[in-house]
Amino acid sequence: MENWIDIHTHCPGRGISVADRCLGEVVQPEGGQVFYSRGIHPLFIDDGVEGALEQVEREAAAGKIVAVGEAGLDRNGEAPLEVQAGIFERQVGIAARYGLPLVVHVVRAVPELIALRKKYPAFGKWIVHGFNSRREILHDLLRHGFYISVGAKALVEGTNVCRLLPEIPDDRLFLETDEGDVPIEEVYAAVALRRQVPVEELQRMVAVNFERLFSTLRINV
Numbered sequence: 089m090e091n092w093i094d095i096h097t098h099c100p101g102r103g104i105s106v107a108d109r110c111l112g113e114v115v116q117p118e119g120g121q122v123f124y125s126r127g128i129h130p131l132f133i134d135d136g137v138e139g140a141l142e143q144v145e146r147e148a149a150a151g152k153i154v155a156v157g158e159a160g161l162d163r164n165g166e167a168p169l170e171v172q173a174g175i176f177e178r179q180v181g182i183a184a185r186y187g188l189p190l191v192v193h194v195v196r197a198v199p200e201l202i203a204l205r206k207k208y209p210a211f212g213k214w215i216v217h218g219f220n221s222r223r224e225i226l227h228d229l230l231r232h233g234f235y236i237s238v239g240a241k242a243l244v245e246g247t248n249v250c251r252l253l254p255e256i257p258d259d260r261l262f263l264e265t266d267e268g269d270v271p272i273e274e275v276y277a278a279v280a281l282r283r284q285v286p287v288e289e290l291q292r293m294v295a296v297n298f299e300r301l302f303s304t305l306r307i308n309v
């Protein structure tokens with residue numbers, strides 16, 4: 089198995105992927121190993137939300153998913169933030185009950201996210217995905233124990249995440265492709281360059297974090 093771990097994607101490629109079906113069915117890649125996450129995206133909250141929550145719980149209980157999410161808070165969403173927070177908290181509960189990591193989507197609601205994090209001090213597997221915010225936000229998240237997942241924005245000169253990549257501690261970093269068409273290998277290459285480490289070392293570092301958080305999985309990476 090090639091050692092590319094992609095912790096959040098809608099179109100898996102090489103290596104080990106945690107795929108999210110919330111944007112539609114996932115196409116199995118050639119080669120590569122796909123695991124699934126399931127959650128209720130804050131932009132897709134509708135009348136079916138109770139059934140959707142039951143499905144997340146059912147799949148977690150049956151070991152069909154390796155993470156809950158993406159789930160979270162988005163100030164641009166149609167559902168009011170309080171409603172989103174209620175649904176998100178139920179997913180935090182599921183993740184905590186089954187020991188699964190939580191893949192978090194957050195847009196303009198970091199203080200609210202941190203407030204929720206403080207309500208669940210015993211559950212520590214929170215991964216903010218697609219990070220590209222300001223330095224103060226990064227350090228707030230780090231201080232509260234969040235893991236940070238970085239995607240294709242790492243390839244774009246001048247983005248926040250490009251500048252901040254060296255400030256993410258080794259033991260808090262994950263990489264992802266999300267819905268973009270940048271292959272995971274290119275994300276690793278860009279991140280390795282900005283952190284000034286060889287790609288192989290970055291792969292090892294992410295693998296250690298992956299094994300720690302996704303401890304319900306037994307994968308030899």
Ligand SMILES: [Zn+2]
Binds near residue numbers: 096097098158266
């Ligand atoms: Zn996504």
